[in-house]
Amino acid sequence: MILGREPENEAVVAEQVAGFGDLKSLRNGFLHSTEFLRQAVSLIGPEPVIPELQAEQPIDVACSPEQLKRLLASVEATWSQLGKEEPYWSVLTSDRYRSENFSQNEDKYWSTGIVDVRRMKAWLERNGVASTARQRCLEYGCGTGRVTHWLAREFRQVTGCDISQAHLDLAQRAISSRIEPSQEVDFFHVRNLKSLDRLPEFEFLFSFIVLQHNPPPVITYILDKLLARLAEGGIAFFQLPTYWKYYTFTTQAYLSRKAAVAGTDSQMEMHVVPQRYIFEIARRHGCKVLEVQPDGMASSREIVSHTFLLRKSS
Numbered sequence: 001m002i003l004g005r006e007p008e009n010e011a012v013v014a015e016q017v018a019g020f021g022d023l024k025s026l027r028n029g030f031l032h033s034t035e036f037l038r039q040a041v042s043l044i045g046p047e048p049v050i051p052e053l054q055a056e057q058p059i060d061v062a063c064s065p066e067q068l069k070r071l072l073a074s075v076e077a078t079w080s081q082l083g084k085e086e087p088y089w090s091v092l093t094s095d096r097y098r099s100e101n102f103s104q105n106e107d108k109y110w111s112t113g114i115v116d117v118r119r120m121k122a123w124l125e126r127n128g129v130a131s132t133a134r135q136r137c138l139e140y141g142c143g144t145g146r147v148t149h150w151l152a153r154e155f156r157q158v159t160g161c162d163i164s165q166a167h168l169d170l171a172q173r174a175i176s177s178r179i180e181p182s183q184e185v186d187f188f189h190v191r192n193l194k195s196l197d198r199l200p201e202f203e204f205l206f207s208f209i210v211l212q213h214n215p216p217p218v219i220t221y222i223l224d225k226l227l228a229r230l231a232e233g234g235i236a237f238f239q240l241p242t243y244w245k246y247y248t249f250t251t252q253a254y255l256s257r258k259a260a261v262a263g264t265d266s267q268m269e270m271h272v273v274p275q276r277y278i279f280e281i282a283r284r285h286g287c288k289v290l291e292v293q294p295d296g297m298a299s300s301r302e303i304v305s306h307t308f309l310l311r312k313s314s
Helices: 010-020 023-031 034-044 065-085 087-091 102-111 113-126 165-175 193-198 216-229 251-260 275-284
Strands: 136-140 157-162 184-189 202-207 230-244 287-294 303-312
Touching: 010 023, 065 087, 065 165, 065 193, 065 216, 065 251, 087 165, 102 113, 113 230, 113 303, 136 216, 157 165, 165 184, 193 216, 202 216, 216 230, 216 275, 230 275, 275 287, 275 303
Parallel strands: 136 157, 136 202, 157 184, 202 230
Antiparallel strands: 230 303, 287 303
């Protein structure tokens, strides 16, 4: 009734029942699934949600080191699987980029990254940010390199990092034919939490439609580590969903559900971190907020997503 179709098979039914535990959790899981959200615009009406009069639901943005390790491992498993099965669709969730359709839409896919770079340049210009040509850019969540090769035209060096080795392998193969010999691009695999401490220092952070696919404690941990590696005077340009009506996140409940469906759940997830936590991390690292704007990059009109532009103090 919710998704408008029959379950794939009895095994899927058993996995969902075991994973959610009660009817309310099962219903909420379906209502917040990526599949349902693709249909949501026509169901919830033409107007986006306005969060000003809404109460915030409980959201864990911190957890124990062991829980954090398990959360990141779950993200890695999901995206490694997506990287093997549907790498291009997992970056831009349009059927034209599914494996069976990709060859006839490949040129369109690789051209889309220029839109993100043009937007970046417009933000920098209106905020008086000087040329980035001599800077090193870290692209967190580079995926298959869709935006990476466009960023290479704007920066001295670009480091594309991702949690999925399968995506990185595709990015490395694609980049070689899409950049000039003078353009410098390398790649970094985020294997685990300690990997983030080994990131090189950089002057520019770029991350879009990436952080949102991590649970809130992972988002805040990653952002904290990235801003720690941002050089003095450096710029951070990134996007995050900051509000979702009825969204809640409890670390223990999430991990319990993941354990119940271990090895079978590779669905893309969407998560939220309220703005105040983003500002708190920025302050902790001496970053000034230059601009914040809603960006419409979430998959549902119930979700409010924002783009942030920060500058780290010299």
